[in-house]
Each structure stands twice: as C-alpha cells, then as structure tokens.
Amino acid sequence: MWDEIFGGLLIGLAAAVLWLGVGRISGMTGVLSSVFQFRNPDRHWSWAFLVGLMLAWPMVQLVDYPAPVSITDKPFLLVAAGLLVGFGTYVGNGCTSGHGVCGMGRLSFRSAVATVTFMLAGVITVAVMTALEVQI
Template sequence: MSIDIASFTPGLSLTGGMVIGGAAAVLVLFNGRIAGISGILGGLLNMPQKDAGWRVGFIAGLVGAPVLAGLLGHPIAPDIHAGWSEILVAGFLVGIGTRYASGCTSGHGVCGISRGSVRSLVATATFMASGSLTVFVSRHLLGG
C-alpha cells in the first residue's frame, strides 16, 4: 500500500470541514433547518413549497461552487473508475440507503452527530462501514 502524498492535504481538508460545519451551523441558527442534502432536495421536490427560495439557493451553491472554481482556474475533474451502469446502480443504492436511514451523510454525519443524535451516530457508522466493505470487496475480492 502506498500513500499519494500529493493528494494528502490535511490543511485544505480541515479548512473545508470547518466551512461545511460553519455553513451547517448558520443554516440551523438562522433558518432552523438541518443541512442534509437529501432533505433539502426532497423538500424542494414536494410542491407547493413555501420555503423553496433557500432550498434553491442551497442547491445552486452546490452546483455553482465547482463551476466557479473552474472559472477561477481550479477546475474540478473527478477521476471516476466506473461506467455509467455502475454509477447509476450506486446512485440508486445510495438513494435507498438515504431513504432507509431517514437522511444522508451530510444530515446525519455533519448535523446529527454534532447534536448528539444516537440515530445519526448509528447511521453514520453504517454508512462508513458499508463504504469500507464496498471498497474492500471491489478492490480485493473482485480484483478492481
């Protein structure tokens, strides 16, 4: 096993985590809402919606941030080693897990754990264990 030291960025990672945590805190303090992407998008899809404005703004920020980074000379180019069928199946399974867990990693992992929610702790541990198991199976048992 080797570590790609060029991709090891603890300072940037810490800064990104602080920005995400700060944004989640601002949303809950000023809007009383949890920064869970699945809940924000799901609430936007339920019409009619009185609070669609902040939801649209939140989703626009998620989409717009990488576009802005690209315009500023820092293009985001994910390196995904999967075909469209694998990506669609993975997305479908994540959607099922999100529904089953009553929230996504952002809602449970960032907001739920910080509020001391046992349900969020269990959900996040399950997300992490499932991800670790998936990587292990795909890399070591399936030869990927």
C-alpha cells in the same frame, strides 16, 4: 491536508448558517425534499442552497483548481451508485450529510448509528473490492 481541513470547515460553517439562520438541517435529503414541496411557500432557502451547490464546481474551475479525485467515467456505475445511495438514504431516513454532519453535531443517537453503519459499509466495500482486485 489543508484542503481537507478548509473543506470541512466550509461544510460545518454552511451547516451552522443554515441551522442558525433558517432552523433547517443541511442534509441533502431534506434540501431536495423541500425543493419539491410545492405547497410550502417558505422553501426559498432550499433553492438557494441547491443553486449554491451547483455553482460551487464552476467557481472552483474558474480558479483552475484541479479535481482531487476521479471516480469513474462509466455511466452504468454512476447510475448504479446513485440508485444505491438513494435506496440507503430512504432506508436510513437521511443521508450522510444529514446524519454525519448535522446529526452527529447534535449528538443524535440515531445519527450515530447511521454514521457508523455507512462508514462500516464503505470500509467493507473497499476491502472486498480490493481483495477481488475490482477496477472501476
């Protein structure tokens, strides 16, 4: 339980620092799109954010912290999941971190609708997979 609370506090702190420090929302869609805006000279923040995310896992491994969840080792499922998430991000005009963390924190109605939608989709997916006894 404490790991989840600490993780949530770190996510909230990172979102607040980015918002207050740079004036940007810490949704991964916005971070990645900023990385590839080659004509924008003020995109160093997105590279720093992205590098920080990539360094997090090796740093966790250095302290020998066990991975709490193992999703799957099937490459096809990982690619399919990535494509579905990418499509949902495009349709929803943002990702779970942008809508769920930052948008909800700003009391955005659009983010509330998006968050309810992706939470319901997740619940329905788990219910269907459980009913069909699908193993990933």
